[in-house]
Amino acid sequence: MAPGQVFVLSGPPGAGKSTVGARVRQAFPDLAYSVSYTTRSPRPGETDGVDYHFVSREDFLGKLARGEMVEHVEVFGNFYGTSRQAIADTVQDGRDLFLDTEVNGGAALKRAFPEGVYIFLVPPSPQELERRLRGRGTESPENIKERLARVAYELAAAQDYTHLVVNDDLEQAVSDIEAIIRTDRLRCARRFEQLRRLWGV
Amino acid sequence: MAPGQVFVLSGPPGAGKSTVGARVRQAFPDLAYSVSYTTRSPRPGETDGVDYHFVSREDFLGKLARGEMVEHVEVFGNFYGTSRQAIADTVQDGRDLFLDTEVNGGAALKRAFPEGVYIFLVPPSPQELERRLRGRGTESPENIKERLARVAYELAAAQDYTHLVVNDDLEQAVSDIEAIIRTDRLRCARRFEQLRRLWGV
Numbered sequence: 001m002a003p004g005q006v007f008v009l010s011g012p013p014g015a016g017k018s019t020v021g022a023r024v025r026q027a028f029p030d031l032a033y034s035v036s037y038t039t040r041s042p043r044p045g046e047t048d049g050v051d052y053h054f055v056s057r058e059d060f061l062g063k064l065a066r067g068e069m070v071e072h073v074e075v076f077g078n079f080y081g082t083s084r085q086a087i088a089d090t091v092q093d094g095r096d097l098f099l100d101t102e103v104n105g106g107a108a109l110k111r112a113f114p115e116g117v118y119i120f121l122v123p124p125s126p127q128e129l130e131r132r133l134r135g136r137g138t139e140s141p142e143n144i145k146e147r148l149a150r151v152a153y154e155l156a157a158a159q160d161y162t163h164l165v166v167n168d169d170l171e172q173a174v175s176d177i178e179a180i181i182r183t184d185r186l187r188c189a190r191r192f193e194q195l196r197r198l199w200g201v
Numbered sequence: 202m203a204p205g206q207v208f209v210l211s212g213p214p215g216a217g218k219s220t221v222g223a224r225v226r227q228a229f230p231d232l233a234y235s236v237s238y239t240t241r242s243p244r245p246g247e248t249d250g251v252d253y254h255f256v257s258r259e260d261f262l263g264k265l266a267r268g269e270m271v272e273h274v275e276v277f278g279n280f281y282g283t284s285r286q287a288i289a290d291t292v293q294d295g296r297d298l299f300l301d302t303e304v305n306g307g308a309a310l311k312r313a314f315p316e317g318v319y320i321f322l323v324p325p326s327p328q329e330l331e332r333r334l335r336g337r338g339t340e341s342p343e344n345i346k347e348r349l350a351r352v353a354y355e356l357a358a359a360q361d362y363t364h365l366v367v368n369d370d371l372e373q374a375v376s377d378i379e380a381i382i383r384t385d386r387l388r389c390a391r392r393f394e395q396l397r398r399l400w401g402v
Contacts, residue, residue, distance in 0.1 A: 120389065122400070125399055125400065152400070155396065159389060163384070164387060164389045164395075165387060176383070179380040182384075183381045183384035186380070187363065187364055188321065188359055188363060188364060194365075198325060198367070199326070199353070200327070
């Protein structure tokens with residue numbers, strides 16, 4: 001069986017990764033995802049192995065030390081990470097995997113899975129990004145200022161990505177990513193078996 | 202300006218290249234095409250420089266000898282060919298070019314423009330191809346037999362193409378190719394200038 005593909009959606013904070021990502025998953029229910037590992041406690045309603053793999057700090061640091069995490073972040077003292085083996089197993093199974101992650105995570109995934117499809121999502125302009133971050137109501141003015149300052153740095157990362165999608169209009173951005181996934185599935189390298197089956201060659 | 206892309210649609214006879222190609226051109230009116238050179242006489246209503254560049258046999262053979270034709274065929278004693286320079290100029294101008302051609306022409310284009318997008322169109326099955334060729338009413342039974350025999354050979358050429366589209370349902374095939382063109386236009390390498398303009402970086 002032809003291996004599956006790794007699709008990674010990344011971009012600066014406020015680009016709309018979660019919203020766009022959720023819509024793409026709806027459009028392609030067959031896309032696998034990777035359940036992250038975290039050291040934080042489950043919130044009410046969260047299920048171990050579904051929302052996250054909830055592990056102890058000791059377990060997490062062990063996985064990290066053994067190089068089992070393809071990417072990880074620490075947020076407010078809690079670790080979050082993605083298992084390299086889980087991704088490799090899914091792809092080996094012939095399934096496509098879709099991940100959204102922040103820019104450093106995207107770079108780490110690119111090093112581990114260089115043949116993947118890396119989609120960089122950008123807000124249409126600095127003005128619009130500022131408006132969106134303010135609109136969340138959860139970001140302090142200092143936070144917003146810092147984030148905007150980081151964008152130029154994060155935009156430079158786009159050159160390691162395969163595709164660039166501007167999130168000006170949500171429908172357009174979702175449909176751009178749908179075209180990217182569909183196109184990857186039309187690559188000759190992925191379809192030879194189908195060709196042989198159809199034609200008996 | 203970022204250069205344009207060369208999109209080539211090819212496949213065995215009867216795959217539906219002309220029908221699918223015409224629909225794709227309708228969907229993307231900005232796609233440039235290459236006016237072929239031919240030694241045959243203009244038919245009523247055909248305009249020189251629009252339908253074809255009508256040239257003498259001597260002119261054509263001169264162009265061929267000077268390597269100016271990226272691909273050519275001889276059909277019923279008439280030559281048809283595509284100018285390498287016309288394609289290079291269009292792409293250099295930042296315009297995307299869409300060509301449909303038979304399998305040998307596709308291979309020649311691939312050698313000349315290896316970075317292009319090469320779409321191989323196949324009929325869904327040998328049975329369906331036979332039905333379509335008979336349906337044309339213009340093919341002798343011997344012709345049909347010969348064409349079917351050539352398909353296995355031509356399918357092997359698919360491995361040099363970037364994408365494979367099965368023409369089972371016309372709408373689906375057209376929309377697959379639309380996704381392929383759209384995805385190419387989303388490649389980071391083609392969008393950096395837009396990113397710089399939007400973000401002033």
